[in-house]
Structure formats: C-alpha cells, structure tokens
Amino acid sequence: MVNLSQQLQVGQKVNLIEREFGCHLTLLSGEQPGCYTVIELTPSHVVLEDAVAEAQVRIPAFLVTAITLPQMEPAVVPMPAAVPTPETVLPNVA
Numbered sequence: 001m002v003n004l005s006q007q008l009q010v011g012q013k014v015n016l017i018e019r020e021f022g023c024h025l026t027l028l029s030g031e032q033p034g035c036y037t038v039i040e041l042t043p044s045h046v047v048l049e050d051a052v053a054e055a056q057v058r059i060p061a062f063l064v065t066a067i068t069l070p071q072m073e074p075a076v077v078p079m080p081a082a083v084p085t086p087e088t089v090l091p092n093v094a
Contacts, residue, residue, distance in 0.1 A: 002069070005041060007067045008027075008046060009041070012027060013027075013029075013035075013037055014037075014038060015028055015036070016035060016036055016057070018058075019039055021065065022065035023059055023064050024065060024066045025064060025066075026068040027067070027070050035050060035052075036050055036057065038042065039056070040078050043061065043063050045061055046049055046058075046061065046064065047059075059065065
C-alpha cells in the first residue's frame with residue numbers, strides 16, 4: 001500500500017488509471033492539464049474532483065497501488081563551441 005500523505009497534496013493535478021486490482025495515480029507538473037484535482041486527503045482515502053464532468057471520486061487508500069512522479073523533460077545542455085586547433089587555423093604550407 002502507498003502512503004498517500006507523503007506523495008500527494010491537496011490541490012495537485014493527477015491522472016487516474018484504473019487497473020484490474022487497484023488504481024495508479026500520476027502526478028502532473030504545473031503546465032500539464034489534469035483530469036483530476038486532489039481535494040481531500042486522509043490516511044484512509046483520497047478524494048479527486050473532475051471539474052469538467054462536475055464529479056468527485058473517493059478512492060480508498062488500499063486501492064492506490066502506485067503514484068508516479070511527473071515526467072521531467074531532459075535538460076538541454078549547450079555544447080561548447082569548437083575550439084580551433086593550429087591545424088584548422090593555419091593551412092599546412094609546404
């Protein structure tokens with residue numbers, strides 16, 4: 001069983017995936033649109049709200065099998081500029 005209070009906070013956006021034997025929650029980063037918002041969090045359950053459908057889902061804690069952190073985009077590391085070598089700067093004069 002997953003400890004909900006350590007990984008979830010009220011107001012977070014999450015996606016809910018229903019599995020055969022429980023639920024999988026995926027936390028979404030701030031700029032991603034979320035299907036659900038966490039509106040209540042207790043040791044025994046979590047309540048999610050779907051604003052579009054105007055519905056709430058109450059999930060018992062024992063049914064939450066996994067909570068996945070948001071997918072982070074890989075950081076873009078700029079490549080250093082090519083440093084000229086003597087061979088590339090001065091033509092080989094024979």
